[in-house]
């Protein structure tokens with residue numbers, strides 16, 4: 517083991533079974549809400565606007581001066597998340613811009629000092645817990661506002677002339693920034709009750725650093741695990757053991773070809789995805805995933821043993837915009853009657869063949885197989901090599917029986933209505949022998 521892995525092993529000092537137990541609510545729940553909210557909601561053209569437009573702190577200041585989420589009602593957010601079928605939520609307590617939604621005593625660059633005039637995270641955790649969701653904090657390791665964070669290729673003040681880096685970084689001290697980062701994460705792990713997830717973001721080791729040494733990852737993780745023993749941590753602290761040094765890997769904005777593995781062993785994973793291309797509220801972006809695409813994203817993730825963390829970018833007024841509300845409602849309508857094919861489900865056993873134009877999920881506890889029909893009309897649908905293995909079949913959305921017969925070739929044939937039932941993606945629930 518490398519020296520870092522040896523140190524990590526001490527932090528993650530638990531058996532695989534203990535880890536499985538610690539992650540069990542999360543692997544059962546499968547579906548969470550990501551929330552990206554900050555000053556970037558005012559320019560409303562991407563959360564990286566400060567970087568993309570190389571905005572100086574003074575050019576960005578008007579967004580701090582004007583930040584006034586007068587319609588902020590996290591209970592409404594939590595209700596919409598719950599009704600969409602989401603079971604946990606992760607919010608950006610601080611994104612790369614360095615602005616804190618929480619009342620940190622280590623900075624004045626925080627919501628408390630804006631017209632919001634309060635700790636927005638305190639209300640958020642209370643609201644989401646009240647609606648029965650687990651709560652997670654996203655914390656940006658990167659900080660484009662902090663005076664000690666070294667200017668690098670990602671920084672909004674990056675010079676065009678590489679020779680200028682040294683001069684620009686005179687007086688900036690990453691050790692001081694590391695202490696700031698540690699103290700803020702400690703505030704988040706101390707002041708808001710039980711936190712179920714920590715979503716750190718992100719490492720990019722290179723000649724200018726920004727790997728685990730810059731973040732002080734080992735010390736940070738030791739403190740986090742001490743204050744919140746049951747917490748689940750993602751893999752973006754640039755550590756190496758288990759799932760890339762975290763509890764789960766985080767494929768972002770793409771579909772994995774198969775269940776991710778490490779050293780030949782399947783590892784926990786969660787894909788994080790946006791409705792459109794931007795994580796922060798983007799007023800003019802028109803390319804939004806439609807309801808079916810979003811449902812396939814969720815079902816496909818579960819069919820490969822993973823989770824989906826689906827992002828909403830609230831507006832500067834503190835609202836989910838109508839497009840986001842529409843997508844959440846569409847998912848909720850489907851989840852209301854088909855959630856049983858997601859919660860507690862995972863990849864189907866390897867011997868079960870997936871018919872084309874379908875996605876399979878499987879609940880090992882109830883021994884029920886779920887066939888998601890991505891293509892309609894049908895009238896007959898065959899499950900290869902399932903002869904004698906299916907006790908009963910029904911549509912999940914209305915519990916109506918689906919009659920079956922065995923074929924000569926050893927398949928189970930399902931008699932389906934020609935016309936698609938009134939649900940975005942019909943699901944067949946098979947009770948196996």
Ligand code: FHN
Nearest residue numbers: 552563564717718768788795
């Ligand atoms: O740079 C961030 C980005 O803004 C967003 O927060 C995503 C969410 O996973 N993480 C980083 C890009 O990987």
